[in-house]
Structure formats: structure tokens, C-alpha cells
Amino acid sequence: MSELHNRCLYNMGDVIVEEGEPGNHIYIIEKGKVEVWKKHSDGNKKILGFLNTGQIFGEMAIIEKTKRTATVSAIEPTVIVSIQGDRLLDALQKSPPIITTLIKTLITNLKNAQHK
Secondary structure: OOEEEEEEEOOOOOEEOOOOOOOOEEEEEEEEEEEEEEEEOOOOOOEEEEEEOOOOOOOHHHHOOOOOOOOOEEOOOEEEEEEHHHHHHHHHHOOOOOHHHHHHHHHHHHHOOOHO
């Protein structure tokens, strides 16, 4: 599995992914804490939430084949494991179609909840 993932340490303030960039990896927080945020048209930062050890981000861009919808940055020293997105897509193609439908529905519901 070592060729399928990469482990990296991010310091406080380091940007891990940036809104608008292509989504090629999924990220697992091995240790630490990050903030998820968007930049408004007026330049202000709107914090969408925080993620901690054991949580995952970056899956929306992989599943929906879109660009990143938010920026994620470390708010303390954070160890991230990144997994190539095409590995997830390969696994989904081999799974029953209901699994892919379920995941896409969950992502859509999450996005709708974020916009409220």
C-alpha cells in the first residue's frame, strides 16, 4: 500500500488543499486539526468547519470529478495521509452500483446542508 499513499506533516497555517484546484487525492487526518473555509467575494474568510484526527476530506472533488469546493489548512501541527483519487474510483467501479449511488447521494445532501 505504500505506493498508493503519502504521509506529510503540515504546520499551523499551511494550506493542504485550495479551493478551485483539481481534486486528485483524498486526505485522512492521522493526527491534528484542520479548518475548512471559503473566501467570499469581499475577500473575507468564512470558516465552514473543523476536522480532527481520523476524519477524511477531499472526497467530493474525487467522486464528483470537480475542483475543490473549499480550502483546508492546518490549525496545529497535522499529519495527513493522502491517497490517490483514482484508487478510490477504481474501487467504486468494482463495487455494486448501489454503493456509488449512495455515496453520491450523501455528498449531494452534505453540499445542500452546507449551503443552508
